[in-house]
Amino acid sequence: MGKPQNIYDDPDFYEGYRSLRENPVNYNLLLEHPALFSLLPDLAGKDVLDMGCGFGEICALCTQRGARSVMGIDLSQRMLSAAKRENKGFGIQFEQMDMSNVEKLGQNFDLILSSLAVHYVEDFAALAKSVGKCLRPDGIFLFSQEHPIGTCHIDETAPYWVYGEDGKAIYHPLNDYGRPGKREITWFVDGVVKYHRTFSQLVNALTDAGLTIERMEEPLPSPELVAQYPFFEKEYHKPSFLLILARKK
Numbered sequence: 001m002g003k004p005q006n007i008y009d010d011p012d013f014y015e016g017y018r019s020l021r022e023n024p025v026n027y028n029l030l031l032e033h034p035a036l037f038s039l040l041p042d043l044a045g046k047d048v049l050d051m052g053c054g055f056g057e058i059c060a061l062c063t064q065r066g067a068r069s070v071m072g073i074d075l076s077q078r079m080l081s082a083a084k085r086e087n088k089g090f091g092i093q094f095e096q097m098d099m100s101n102v103e104k105l106g107q108n109f110d111l112i113l114s115s116l117a118v119h120y121v122e123d124f125a126a127l128a129k130s131v132g133k134c135l136r137p138d139g140i141f142l143f144s145q146e147h148p149i150g151t152c153h154i155d156e157t158a159p160y161w162v163y164g165e166d167g168k169a170i171y172h173p174l175n176d177y178g179r180p181g182k183r184e185i186t187w188f189v190d191g192v193v194k195y196h197r198t199f200s201q202l203v204n205a206l207t208d209a210g211l212t213i214e215r216m217e218e219p220l221p222s223p224e225l226v227a228q229y230p231f232f233e234k235e236y237h238k239p240s241f242l243l244i245l246a247r248k249k
C-alpha cells in the first residue's frame, strides 16, 4: 500500500473545506452528524477513539456524553491544530497518525468511530481487521462514509445529475460501480484521492474482521429540511452517506 494522501494539509483544500464546514447549511451538520449521533451507544465510562477526527467536534461530544477517555487521530496537522485550539479543556488526546496504523497505538477501546474518513483509506479490509483487534469484546465500530453509489464514478466529466425540464434532478447516473479502487476527483483542488468500494466489499470486510453488523443508516432529509432547502430533495434519489454500526462479539 502506498503512503496515504494528506490533502487536508494542502492550504487551498483546507481553506475550501474549512469554509464549507463554517457554513451552517452543510451536509455534515444537517444530515450526517444527526444520523451518527443517533447511533452512538451509552458512553459513560467508555474509552473512545475517533479516527480521522478532523476539527475534533465529535471527540468533544463524546467527552460531554461521559466517555472516560477520548483520543482523536488524524493525518492532517492543520486539522489537528484546529482541533486542539477549538476543543481545549475537554481532556482529549489528539495524535497525528494514519488510521491504518491504529494497532500501533497498542490500546483497546470500547468504541472506535470514524466520520467521513474511511473512504480515504486504500485497504478497508485491513483497516477493519485492525479495528477489530483494537476493540474490547462487545466493542463497537461506528463509521460513516460517502455512499458507494456516490463514490463509484471514474469519468468526472460525465453528468452527476440529470435534470428535468422544471430544473429538478430526476436521476443520478450510476457508472463504474463494479470497478472498486482509486478515484481522483476535483474538490476544492485537483487530484483528491478517494477509494470506491462496493457495498458487498464493505460488509464482507467487516464480517471477515469478526464484526457483526447491527445497524446501517442512509440518512434522508426531513420534509421540513427539504421545504427550507429544496436541494436536499435529491437525497431521495441518491443518499450521500452510508453509516454502519458493527460490534465485536
Ligand SMILES: C[S@@+](CC[C@H](N)C(=O)[O-])C[C@H]1O[C@@H](n2cnc3c(N)ncnc32)[C@H](O)[C@@H]1O
Pocket (backbone or CB within 6 Å): 004, 008, 028, 051, 052, 053, 054, 055, 056, 057, 073, 074, 075, 076, 079, 097, 098, 099, 100, 114, 115, 116, 117, 120, 121
Ligand atoms: C471529511 S473530514 C472529517 C472530519 C471529522 N471526522 C468530521 O466529521 O468533522 C476527513 C478527515 O479524515 C482525515 N484523514 C484522511 N485520511 C486519513 C487517514 N488515513 N488517517 C487518519 N486521518 C485521515 C483528514 O485529514 C480529515 O481530517
